[in-house]
Amino acid sequence: MLAFTLQRVFQSIVVLLVVGLVAFSMFRFVGDPIDNMLGQERTDADIERLRGELGLDQPFPIQYGKFLKNAVQGNFGISYRQARPVSTILAERAPATLELAAVSGLFAIFFGVGLGVFTAIRRDGFAANAIMTISLLGVSLPTFLIGILLIYVFAVELGWLPSFGRGDTVKIGGWSTGFLTASGLKAIILPAITLGLYQMTLIMRLVRSEMLEVLRADYIRFARARGLKERAINFRHALKNTLVPVITVTGLQLGAIIAFAIITETVFQWPGVGLLFINAIQFVDIPVMAAYLMLISVMFVGINLIVDLLYFSIDPRLRIDRSAAEG
Amino acid sequence: MEALSRAWRSDFSWSFRHSPVAIISLGVVLLLVLSALLAPWVAPHNPFDPASLNLMNGFTRPMEPNAFTQEIFWLGTDDQGRDVFSTILYGMRISLFVGFTAVLFALILGVTLGLIAGYAGGWTETTIMRVADVQLTFPAILVAMLIFGIAKGITPVDMRDEMAIWVLIIAIGLSDWVQFARVVRGATLVEKNKEYVQAARLIGRKPGAIMLRHILPNVMSPVLVIATISLALAIIAEATLSFLGVGAPPTQPSLGTLIRIGQGYLFSGEWWIILFPAITLLALALSVNLLGDWLRDALNPKLR
Amino acid sequence: MVEPVLSVRGLTVEIPTRHSVLRPVDTVSFDIAAGEILGVVGESGAGKSMTGNAVIGLLDRPAHIAGGEIWLNGERIDQLKGDALRQVRGKHIGMVFQDPLTSLNPLLTIGQQLVETIQVHLDVSGAEAKNRAVNSLNEVGIPAAAERIDAYPHQFSGGMRQRVVIALALCAEPSLIIADEPTTALDVSVQAQIIALLKRLCHERGTAVMLITHDMGVIAEAADRVAVMYAGRMAELGPAREVLTKPAHPYTVGLMGSTPLASAGKERLNQIEGSMPRLDELQPGCAFSPRCPYAQHKCRIEPRPTLEAHEGRAACWLAGEVAE
Secondary structure (H helix, E strand, O other), X not given: OHHHHHHHHHHHHHHHHXXXXXHHHHHHHOOOHHHHHOOOOOOHHHHHHHHHHHOOOOOHHHHHHHHHHXXXXXXXXXXXXXXXXXXXXXXXXXXXHHHXXXXXXXXXXXXXXXXXXXXXXXXXXXHHXXXXXXXXXHHHOOHHHHXXXXXXXXXXXXXXXXXXXXXXXEEEOOEEEOOOOHHHHHHHHHHHHHHHHHHHHHHHHHHHHHHHHHHOOHHHHHHHHOOOOHHHHHHHHHHHHHHHHHHHHHHHXXXXXXXXXXXXXXXXXXXXXXXXXXXXXXXXXXXXXXHHHHHHHHHHHHHHHHHHHHHHHHOHHHOOOHHHHHO | OHHHHHHHHOHHHHHHHOOHHHHHHHHHHHHHHHHHHOHHHXXXXXXOOHHHOOHHHOOOOOOOEOOOXXXXXXXXXXXXXXXXHHHHHHHHHHHHHHHHHHHHHHHHHHHHHHHHHHHHOHHHHHHHHHHHHHHHXXXXXXXXXXXXXXXXXXXXXXXXXXXXXXXXXXXXXHOOOHHHHHHHHXXXXXXXXXXXXXXXXXXXXXXXXXXXXXXXXXXHHHHHHHHHHHHHHHHHHHHHHHHHOOOOOOOOOOHHHHHHHHHOOOOOOOOHHHHHHHHHHHHHHHHHHHHHHHHHHHHOHHHO | OOOOOEEEEEEEEEEEOOOOEEEEEEEEEEEEOOOOXXXXXXXXXXXXXXHHHHHHOOOOOOOEEEEEXXXXXXXXXXXXXXXXXXHHEOOOEEXXXXXXXXXXXXXXXXXXXXXXXXXXXXXXXXXXXXXHHHHHHHHOOOOOHHHHOOOOHHHOOHHHHHHHHHHHXXXXXXXXXXXXXXXXXXXXXXXXXXXXXXXXXXXXXXXXXXXXXXXXXHHHHHOOEEEEEEOOEEEEEEEHHHHHHOOOOHHHHHHHHOOOOOOOXXXXXXXXXOOOOOXXXXXXXXXXXXXXXOOOHHHHHOOOOOOOOOOOEEOOOOOOOOOO
């Protein structure tokens, strides 16, 4: 297991280095950083001085090394557009995105697994069939249309929920949370559903097909033959055995949630890093783009790593077992 | 005539004629593509000709005469007085053009890289397939956004609007080549070890060119299936990017841009500005998607 | 006469299909007494497993019991549903499946699987349940049971796993065990051990056993009585020694002839010509008649006689004449 973990960690680092190279190249070659930082009135001496300060006169590998060192320390330079450190801006925006991603992730997992189990157990029921048909439509709907539809129904027509923004937030340390105010909680409902719906559908369909597969397994028949209760069979025996593939997909989907938050945040004008990224693209704010890329890669790679390690805690067959080695 | 009747009797044709979903989907796709192609002749107005626009026509409701000009627009008009129906037709041209071209680009790139990877082997193969793996870790839409942002940064400021469509095509195309490359590489690996390739090598012929002639027919069906499904994804990706304001420029609005404009009028009750483009986008994406699903089943019964 | 543990009368299982209704089990009757092992033999598709599944109420839809009665310890169980049926399973009837590699849940320790089974049927504390679990592992011959109770199934060999499966089937002390091809998936060397184990436990506890197998060697080794099934029907039923040495049904004769063990010493194996008819292609008359070397006109037109649960008779018009 240790060898496996090390190998995974090593692979993750390689991926991050490659992404870092992409981010650095953007930084270095897309637009001239000197151009962007100095105004119209500049002298050759200014340029030379800044070039020296930024280390742009040094060989490429050294510049890359410096970039990585800064990145590890959370220093991504100054936003061209806001003229503030990128790290500060990201730190301000991150709570909004993370809270949104967490709520929609929980929503997707809770309803995805629940409906998946339900549609598998009541395979031929009317409700299960209806859910499956609707889910097919849900997969082909683009996210932003779902968001707009929800806004139209719940904000425009019914007026129950706000259509944009985070509502009131409370600051706890450096973290601004919307979980502690009524308006903050109301504001997160629509964006979280919009963001989580696609993932929920995927998880539901996966859980259903895995459950149907597992319910045919011999050990489920054997569990039935031993007179175990249906609930124990469905949840303790069957559901647990579907978890390995489900966790793989769910883990990757959680990464996707953070990426897809860009779309949802734009629809709902949710003040998170996704909206920041879209604005950065519109105004070619390279440092923000590069920092976002690095940030999201770390999250992706981290999630992948955690997913791999989670297998071990679920499936004993993957563990190196001492008792078998002894016996 | 002979070829035609043979085609009619083939399994493929039989499967098509017995799938109502495939027939309807193809019908919808053809209708939409045709009306987009023929937009300049079909559309009652040219929404991009400023001379034909009348601000007085703004916010006309569908099928109701405008209060000032008494003109009637089937699907109403937007804030600028542009006919929504005509704008959809022209917008669909952009969406379809970007979709088709991006998929074509991804196809050529993916097939080429897959061929090179499978044929060359060694570190070339490792590099290409590793890049593919890393790219697959990230959602395609994110990759496309990033490429769009970088490309926008490279383009001179005064050319950005002009180049936006091409940047969009490259961004979506680059985010979508991996699937093609994987299939073609797999087929190439199989073909590489066959005798005729070894023989060609022995007599000093360039086996690459010969292989190409043998591989392409083999991968035609999976590539066609991937291309169709990619087309649906590309159309949605284009709409999403344009909706986010990082796609088609305001001067050349696509379906996504129209939806973006329409969202602003949701609260004031001008529902038609967003509804009709959204329905068109859905119909387009859904029918291409269903067609792709059917194609996959029809061409590869094993995968069902 | 002592009342049998299991009494099956005229059991019929039907599977409705688009074209017709199939009968994988057709008017089958038999008894099993306490401590007795009934071997059920036949080719695959003869209805052996389907009969076992019907007894424990585990038929997969759309198969269902369409007729007959099943009595367990004087109570009728074929019409039980839901919780009542669940309480019969495991508590009164234990089941052992063919493949021990797939019968155990890979993600739960064998201790967890034993304890949950014990606790669902017996009103005992967790500690007591664990105690019983260790005991039952000891009984089936798992060495160092107390330590190995927390091991996962994949940490055991195939033979050991089948012992665990048997422990699971027996842990709530049922009066009937249905063992469906319990040795087929095992190494030959382990097969004899498992059969010996089943035999010993059942004789000790007085458990009735329905031993389903296609292996005449297993029957010869373990069964007290034998039921031979063909195309969903009972072909012959009788004490093991009699059926094995003096088969009365032409099919049993053929079956003996094609078994290496039974025909040891003969020049070559006699094979039964042809193969068992598909259930949707059954002709009127005796189902075996197309392959029967002794078949007469009567066999092809008249339904063969139904075999009652009494001993030593074959469902054949020619029964008794064949063996000589």
